[in-house]
Amino acid sequence: MSTHVATMLTRPAGASTGPQVRPLASALGAEIIGLNLATHLTHDSVQLVLDSLHRHGVVVVRDQKLTPDQQTAFMEKLGPIKKSSYSRANSFCVPGYPDMMVISNIVENGRNIGLMDAGAMWHADGTHLAQPDMYTALYALEVPHRDGKPLGDTLFTSTAEAYDALPDALRQRIAGRKAVHSFTHHIEKKRRLGDLRRPPLTEAQKAEVPDVEHPIVTTHPVTGRKNLFVTEGHTARIVGLPEAESEALLEELWAHIRKPEFIYRHSWRVGDLLIWDNRATQHLAIFDYGDLRRRMHRLETVGPVPT
Numbered sequence: 001m002s003t004h005v006a007t008m009l010t011r012p013a014g015a016s017t018g019p020q021v022r023p024l025a026s027a028l029g030a031e032i033i034g035l036n037l038a039t040h041l042t043h044d045s046v047q048l049v050l051d052s053l054h055r056h057g058v059v060v061v062r063d064q065k066l067t068p069d070q071q072t073a074f075m076e077k078l079g080p081i082k083k084s085s086y087s088r089a090n091s092f093c094v095p096g097y098p099d100m101m102v103i104s105n106i107v108e109n110g111r112n113i114g115l116m117d118a119g120a121m122w123h124a125d126g127t128h129l130a131q132p133d134m135y136t137a138l139y140a141l142e143v144p145h146r147d148g149k150p151l152g153d154t155l156f157t158s159t160a161e162a163y164d165a166l167p168d169a170l171r172q173r174i175a176g177r178k179a180v181h182s183f184t185h186h187i188e189k190k191r192r193l194g195d196l197r198r199p200p201l202t203e204a205q206k207a208e209v210p211d212v213e214h215p216i217v218t219t220h221p222v223t224g225r226k227n228l229f230v231t232e233g234h235t236a237r238i239v240g241l242p243e244a245e246s247e248a249l250l251e252e253l254w255a256h257i258r259k260p261e262f263i264y265r266h267s268w269r270v271g272d273l274l275i276w277d278n279r280a281t282q283h284l285a286i287f288d289y290g291d292l293r294r295r296m297h298r299l300e301t302v303g304p305v306p307t
């Protein structure tokens, strides 16, 4: 971390005590310390999280102790909670909370208690939907360790910084173009790569999530910043281009998006509530923990149609 970043401790305007926001990397990422969302779910607390999120793309609120009700109460302040039929159909939800997905490799009574292959390719959440997710909040209950080091990191990249740094020629090639996002494509690509660790989609599940088109460059609904909205995980092709040209252009964009200068790598601690902005970032899970227990609870909010 640079000295510049380390000295940028900030508090909310006018406050001499209270929560602190500290950037974690140059392109994106910040941590908030001294904020208890279970006991102080106030307008100011929520605004601090939202402001930090819009400035830094991904924010970790440290040292939380949240029940599913408390995580839900927080998330409802950020927007309408996404209804997860997938979680329900596969019994990956927290019992009694049909929209809260368990992300876990733990097997109990012969079955996985949660989704165990989430995030194997770079993606933003829900881009295969007409109204992709706005914010995602993932709460860490169990974090695997080996030799004292946390495992199962999550990488984030700033798609806004990536857009700003795009060479002019590449920017012109994608101007005004749209791309197809597809959950079926995502699951089949994951299976081809050998990364699928959940049942294949049923015909009913495929029918539930028809392919959608979104602009390749979208404008953030709050900040107004432009960002690249094509992902390795869910973008199937660019509309109006021959297949080979579409594939080559997508590969070029994905290679640009995952350049090290746009990335923050999050090492998890139990009690982290990590919130990210799907309209300004993408993420990738690192599967380096084998059977060591990892367990998290996820909620998402619905965002507007991307434009």
Ligand SMILES: [Fe+2]
Pocket: 118, 119, 123, 124, 125, 283
């Ligand atoms: Fe995700």
